[in-house]
Amino acid sequence: MTSAADKEPLKTSNFLRQVIERDLEQGTYAQRKWAGRPADAAQHEQGQGDPAKIRTRFPPEPNGYLHVGHAKSICINFGLARDYNGVCHMRFDDTNPEKEDKEYVDSILDAVKWLGFSWDANGTEHLYHASDYFDFMYRAAEYLIEAGLAYVDEQSAEEMRHNRGDFGKPGTDSPYRSRSIDENLQRFRDMRDGKLDDGAAVLRAKIDMASPNINMRDPAIYRIRRATHHNTGDKWCIYPMYTYAHPIEDALENITHSLCTLEFEDQRPFYDWLLDALSEGGLTNKPHPRQYEFARLNLTYVITSKRKLKQLVDEGRVAGWDDPRMPTIVGLRRRGYTPESIQLFAERIGVTKSDSWIDYSTLEAALRDDLDPKAPRAMAVLDPVKLVITNWGEVMGSEDFLDACSAPVHPHNPELGRREFKFGNSLWIERTDYEEVPPKGYNRLYPGNKVRLKYGHVIVCKGATKDAAGNVTEVQAELVPDTKSGTPGSDAVKVKGVITWVAVADALKAEVRLYDRLFSVPQPDTTEKDFHEELNPDSLKVVAAYVEPSLASAKGDEKFQFERHGYFVADRKDHLSLPPNGGEGKPVFNRVAGMKDSWGK
Numbered sequence: 001m002t003s004a005a006d007k008e009p010l011k012t013s014n015f016l017r018q019v020i021e022r023d024l025e026q027g028t029y030a031q032r033k034w035a036g037r038p039a040d041a042a043q044h045e046q047g048q049g050d051p052a053k054i055r056t057r058f059p060p061e062p063n064g065y066l067h068v069g070h071a072k073s074i075c076i077n078f079g080l081a082r083d084y085n086g087v088c089h090m091r092f093d094d095t096n097p098e099k100e101d102k103e104y105v106d107s108i109l110d111a112v113k114w115l116g117f118s119w120d121a122n123g124t125e126h127l128y129h130a131s132d133y134f135d136f137m138y139r140a141a142e143y144l145i146e147a148g149l150a151y152v153d154e155q156s157a158e159e160m161r162h163n164r165g166d167f168g169k170p171g172t173d174s175p176y177r178s179r180s181i182d183e184n185l186q187r188f189r190d191m192r193d194g195k196l197d198d199g200a201a202v203l204r205a206k207i208d209m210a211s212p213n214i215n216m217r218d219p220a221i222y223r224i225r226r227a228t229h230h231n232t233g234d235k236w237c238i239y240p241m242y243t244y245a246h247p248i249e250d251a252l253e254n255i256t257h258s259l260c261t262l263e264f265e266d267q268r269p270f271y272d273w274l275l276d277a278l279s280e281g282g283l284t285n286k287p288h289p290r291q292y293e294f295a296r297l298n299l300t301y302v303i304t305s306k307r308k309l310k311q312l313v314d315e316g317r318v319a320g321w322d323d324p325r326m327p328t329i330v331g332l333r334r335r336g337y338t339p340e341s342i343q344l345f346a347e348r349i350g351v352t353k354s355d356s357w358i359d360y361s362t363l364e365a366a367l368r369d370d371l372d373p374k375a376p377r378a379m380a381v382l383d384p385v386k387l388v389i390t391n392w393g394e395v396m397g398s399e400d401f402l403d404a405c406s407a408p409v410h411p412h413n414p415e416l417g418r419r420e421f422k423f424g425n426s427l428w429i430e431r432t433d434y435e436e437v438p439p440k441g442y443n444r445l446y447p448g449n450k451v452r453l454k455y456g457h458v459i460v461c462k463g464a465t466k467d468a469a470g471n472v473t474e475v476q477a478e479l480v481p482d483t484k485s486g487t488p489g490s491d492a493v494k495v496k497g498v499i500t501w502v503a504v505a506d507a508l509k510a511e512v513r514l515y516d517r518l519f520s521v522p523q524p525d526t527t528e529k530d531f532h533e534e535l536n537p538d539s540l541k542v543v544a545a546y547v548e549p550s551l552a553s554a555k556g557d558e559k560f561q562f563e564r565h566g567y568f569v570a571d572r573k574d575h576l577s578l579p580p581n582g583g584e585g586k587p588v589f590n591r592v593a594g595m596k597d598s599w600g601k
């Protein structure tokens, strides 16, 4: 069996691939050594030539569940490392002294593995924590002070903000900017030793208060914050700022290509300034990593902000992080998305340098292309109404007779075998497959019309019974003899309509969860409007359906194509297979995506 991913043209080039290919060609990083672990320049120098041709990293903050945007970043970072004989490091960016939540850490590692990637390279686990580098970061800060490249500023936060200037106005030097190296060193050690209050001082890089790039106007690199860190406990009361920590993490880990989203573009000059200083000073490896920015993923009808997704969970708007409507990786997984479909999606959306919105249907198309060649087929009736074959006993010799029918598990893969089910005197069909007065072009059941029940017989519709409110409660039809699918001469009777069905005798009752877009507007949370008001009130409809008996053994997480209806998955949490010898079961299927894109049509 080949999947759509295999048939996809070879990886499309993009600017990141071009940068990497150029670096490999020029041997930019060919001379660098690797200590076998993250290390400073001296330690790396003791090591062997770096066996990894390139090093990338995926550096989440462990403060929530990963979402589809992170999936893009994972596919890019791990995918490029895989394609160019490199290694991608899994790094927890835990420089903020917040409580690390094991739930988040575990879910992040699970998500990366589930997507099909690994941080293991020839037996070495490249799983790192940024907080392990605190000692080095401190040492690097003292180095900057000694090199005259950093100073302790004791202006108030208000003064600092004021003196930073703005886009039209250069900043003003702090009165502390000209302190001596010795005084700076002393004050920085006072900060470290807890002699100053939280917020009383910051260490700043000494660059250029008149720079047109505000990030270069002496950015803060260390702050005082008395907080217990999950890894280092109370050892530190000063913590590095993200913009200072991140380049150092990359440098210690020998990262070659540090890939991030566009909002960090303005930080690149500081990234280079800092690593130029540290590598020139012999503290970190040379040549140092380079930062490249790509467009973040914006997917229509969802939001991708960990904080807001958490709000939806906390407020009970969804049934948890793994609610199948959530754009989290656990949500997508429970919805029925496969790792292959997400990788295919990431490949198709590519890597660009300008922000845009990707239509949700692109994700669904990738899912269909992945599942179509491999998902077993099944019949399911989602909005059932009973169909009675009035001449069944007469034609078959007994009212109770059950006729054995079958269908291929997969139409293009006969080796997958056949599914068996019965045809009897009463069947379940879709309510929409009967019309008393057929609209133009309607080929399904209406009085006098002939229709084929797929894999079964041809019937001719006789009419229907209605309740007092006018709702159809039962449809009646007569069997047309000698029309059973697959028997000689069965196609002598021509019909225009074919419908799906299951027999009352052997169908299984199942709960089917029809999921739709979480938000009803294409670009939620982009206007003044509170995003809560943009939630789609009809994002979940639960129906009592009938499905064919081959689904009795379906296991949680197994995917199917329900003929005519689309792709469904047995819910990984709530689905309970039916035991073969009777007993309790609870089939629950989630709709992943419809048969084709029908959104907005």
Ligand code: ATP
Pocket: 058, 059, 060, 061, 062, 068, 069, 070, 072, 073, 259, 260, 261, 295, 296, 297, 298, 304, 305, 306, 307
């Ligand atoms: P959020 O804003 O949702 O909290 P984040 O950027 O703060 O996301 P991190 O844990 O810091 O989340 O991100 C880890 C990595 O994932 C970063 O390299 C970041 O650039 C990347 N990333 C996050 N969101 C997206 C997105 N929508 N598209 C592409 N990459 C993303």
Ligand code: MG
Pocket: 061
């Ligand atoms: Mg973040």
